[in-house]
């Protein structure tokens with residue numbers, strides 16, 4: 001056991017920078033290590049294990065336990081090896097009778113105040129204290145066990161996922177440091193002194209009442225059973241592990257599923273996961289219980305009408321029925337009357353098969369993805385300016401960033417593990433500009449404070465980005481040399497002339513944005529002159545009528561200041577769902593084949609026609625909103641929807657449900673009876689990420705393996721279901737494993753040419769492009785030239801959204817996410833995460849609340865020109881006056897009942913972030929909510945009757 005633990009943990013982190021090497025002798029072995037390496041790490045690198053308790057290689061050394069003492073020639077005393085740097089010529093001894101005696105003494109003290117319940121302790125078999133007792137040869141405790149001790153301390157069981165048993169705490173401080181260094185929340189302290197010193201969350205509060213965000217970093221760091229996952233307490237230690245990838249957000253954390261047979265015991269963030277480096281958040285670390293929730297759909301079901309009860313049938317019958325319905329609809333309404341939707345929650349291989357099914361078996365290009373409603377403007381805007389529809393950097397790149405500009409993103413909630421990494425860089429001294437209508441947590445977090453928070457009005461991103469560019473151009477802050485060498489000259493001149501116009505000055509745009517001109521000027525100067533500057537953005541940029549324009553304005557800013565093409569800089573879209581990048585990469589938009597190649601390109605199409613053996617349509621197919629329109633027109637009657645819940649996630653719910661109600665056959669493949677499934681005619685059980693083999697591609701273009709840890713609950717993997725449907729439609733698909741699907745993607749997509757499961761096994765993960773030119777992938781893009789050759793500046797004229805505040809609708813509603821819930825909430829609502837967020841609330845500024853007689857917690861009606869819903873109010877100064885905010889994680893909230901059909905001019909990405917609304921106190925649910933309740937109850941009843 002000791003060998004296993006120490007071989008995984010080198011005790012202290014490597015030095016931050018390597019400038020020199022030193023050679024020393026440890027137990028007679030010559031060891032050469034980078035200068036700044038601790039003696040403990042140098043020894044561990046040579047397989048010499050020095051006992052330790054307070055040290056671990058994910059945290060800076062602390063030097064409190066005194067177990068790691070060594071002898072160093074020429075030095076007095078017994079220095080701690082974890083805090084002593086290795087030096088040239090040093091001669092170290094790690095074992096001697098005196099050291100053994102000292103270490104035994106340390107252990108005696110620990111054990112005399114420790115419950116001796118090893119056999120029944122949940123950490124039994126995985127406890128560093130137990131290991132150290134063994135290593136030091138502790139045989140007796142001379143002090144006895146009757147002195148003052150902490151053995152009667154009460155457990156804190158407030159957190160649903162882990163227990164804090166203070167009686168087992170050795171006060172090593174690892175948890176406190178993990179919360180500070182790894183997570184950046186600073187929720188834990190050591191209170192009291194000497195014998196009285198104890199770990200406590202917040203001001204001696206239970207964990208759930210403290211600032212703790214339940215990331216689990218402290219649990220991971222704890223060497224004893226003091227902080228322990230409840231699942232380990234209930235199930236015992238795991239017997240094997242499988243490395244897979246988190247299926248929640250676009251960070252794509254690598255997780256080790258620790259298993260007992262087919263049961264997950266716990267999820268542990270993988271230390272060698274390149275996206276997360278041993279960290280995770282409350283979702284990936286703990287919220288996986290939905291995978292075995294009783295609500296899982298495990299039997300295929302069909303019904304002729306949505307008012308009929310569901311009928312459980314065999315896979316064969318369900319697939320035969322779906323195929324016959326699709327063919328019937330095509331015969332009646334034409335080839336283009338059906339289509340499919342790819343989900344960003346599914347794997348690359350599953351998405352690839354769905355788009356292939358639509359193009360090759362349906363015979364049209366009516367395939368779209370949920371990226372339509374989130375990052376489609378990123379694809380468009382970055383392709384136009386830089387030449388590739390993807391972010392430019394790896395997450396690690398932020399370690400070289402001097403100025404972080406966050407616009408329309410909330411990393412600590414939406415991308416928590418990257419948010420922690422960002423906070424770490426900010427604590428090290430990087431400067432921060434936040435552009436957001438809300439005071440997001442990053443604006444002021446422990447030891448982090450934004451230099452500038454430009455609290456703009458929703459819908460004015462383009463105006464403020466142009467104003468930043470105006471300052472850079474007119475104050476002579478352009479990276480002239482970079483632009484001359486790397487960018488199209490004519491486009492740049494036109495852009496420069498455009499942004500220099502007075503109408504784009506901060507003084508003029510202030511009226512629209514509401515941000516004082518001086519703040520904009522100061523932020524622009526900082527971005528342009530503060531060193532390496534990196535932009536991170538999210539849906540607060542894309543989900544606007546000018547979403548694509550704003551993305552291009554961001555790329556313009558980066559090019560204008562030379563902040564592209566090296567580490568520490570760049571343009572970084574923070575993708576919402578786990579596989580948004582991947583679902584776009586593999587051709588799920590109606591106008592693009594895999595690798596972002598337009599369907600009208602005859603050469604590309606010819607290559608796919610040859611590989612797939614069918615003619616392909618040269619015209620783009622329908623986007624999701626066009627599918628709805630066509631359904632209401634009577635020309636689009638059948639839909640295959642895999643893993644996506646368009647009823648809850650798409651705007652203007654009434655319009656979506658009217659369109660679905662008009663269709664003749666909707667086939668939903670999902671793990672739960674989601675809101676869309678309530679309008680379906682065929683329900684094909686889906687698989688959770690724990691039941692899948694495949695790959696996800698995260699926000700940094702990193703392709704990572706998803707590995708099956710348990711068999712699909714309904715017997716068929718999602719890719720097998722799509723394949724079976726295709727075969728029934730007369731288009732043969734014969735893959736034996738998702739690896740073969742990836743091989744086909746690689747064969748047909750130049751940016752994926754070098755990707756294979758074998759290569760992924762070898763490298764762990766790969767950032768595309770991966771091909772002969774970059775066999776190990778591409779962490780930083782556009783290094784010497786842009787993918788499109790010369791970078792292209794594009795004029796970004798600000799056009800105010802047509803969604804205006806009026807006397808009737810005087811407030812602007814903007815929407816977003818919260819840490820503990822994920823997207824439509826279908827997964828996280830079925831976990832203990834509801835303990836943090838059990839309902840969507842309407843955040844409103846105290847001034848707006850007072851004006852309307854609204855107190856915190858009151859029921860309020862929110863009315864827009866699209867619809868009305870009712871939520872409880874959360875009165876908070878995070879909001880600016882005139883702007884209200886809500887999340888959309890619960891279907892009964894109906895957040896999208898009020899959002900409108902306004903959308904981005906280039907991509908149709910909905911304008912979720914700007915809806916003019918009125919908010920008033922009310923006493924009862926809205927009419928929509930009452931109707932939802934009725935419909936939902938009826939549908940749940942129909943699902944109960946599975947004749």
Ligand code: SF4
Nearest residue numbers: 179212213215216218
């Ligand atoms: S779970 Fe995370 S946030 Fe909470 S105390 Fe532990 S490290 Fe800090």
Ligand code: SF4
Nearest residue numbers: 169170172173175222
């Ligand atoms: S809770 Fe665990 S990590 Fe924290 S001080 Fe106690 S023993 Fe160390």
Ligand code: SF4
Nearest residue numbers: 246248249253281284
């Ligand atoms: S939700 Fe995102 S940040 Fe959290 S563990 Fe999963 S991938 Fe990582």
Ligand code: FES
Nearest residue numbers: 063065066068082
């Ligand atoms: S491990 Fe070095 S003092 Fe604790």
